[in-house]
Amino acid sequence: MIADMDSTAEKIKVWFRFVPREGWFPQDTEGLWAARLSADTARVQNVPFLQNGVAEGDVVRFQTDSDGLHWAVGRVTSGGNCTIRVVPIPSGPLGRSPQAVHQRLSVFRLGGEVFSKDFPMVALTAPAGADFAGIKALLNQGKEEGWWHYEVGCGTDEWWNA
Incomplete structure (x- = not known):
């Protein structure tokens, strides 16, 4: 539903780091598909299973590491979802x-x-x-x-x- 807004944008995976919750999954990262909006921003295009504080449609800022992975550094705007x-x-x-x-x-x-x-x-x-x-x-x-x-x-x- 949100994906249509950015159908011509490059699709990238934006990674989120978090502290694993006790008694929950052992993962400390989650990758979410996103539509690149600029050199360092993207709109999240799927619903997070593990990452809190972000929803489909939100715009996040990311930094790209030396391996080419895009790591979220914060939410820029809420999509209201x-x-x-x-x-x-x-x-x-x-x-x-x-x-x-x-x-x-x-x-x-x-x-x-x-x-x-x-x-x-x-x-x-x-x-x-x-x-x-x-x-x-x-x-x-x-x-x-x-x-x-x-x-x-x-x-x-x-x-x-x-």
Whole structure:
């Protein structure tokens, strides 16, 4: 959905460094596809599974190292989108099904990706202008009813105030 805005731009991978969370994945980097906008800026084109504080559509500044890798050094502007991560509870009514997660949230038309078959976390982009209050209500309902665990990896003021 966001990718169309930059369809003629060079597609690059921008890498993010972070401190691994205890009890979470051991990775300390994540690469996100982005459309190059200038010598040192790019617009993120996919939803982050691990990196907090950035969402699809955000513009980030990067530095290119001697190996040609582009490392994020900060967010320049927010695209207004939010990153939500949902993990279905295996013993819950949705089982380990990322498709069931998508189905429950389909009314909101959220774009997203599944981490892996072994770990069916669904990373979703809640676009600017979406029904944030409705999304939050359904996420909380699902948490209370044992469907899933969720976290907000990147929220805007509009998200937090909804």
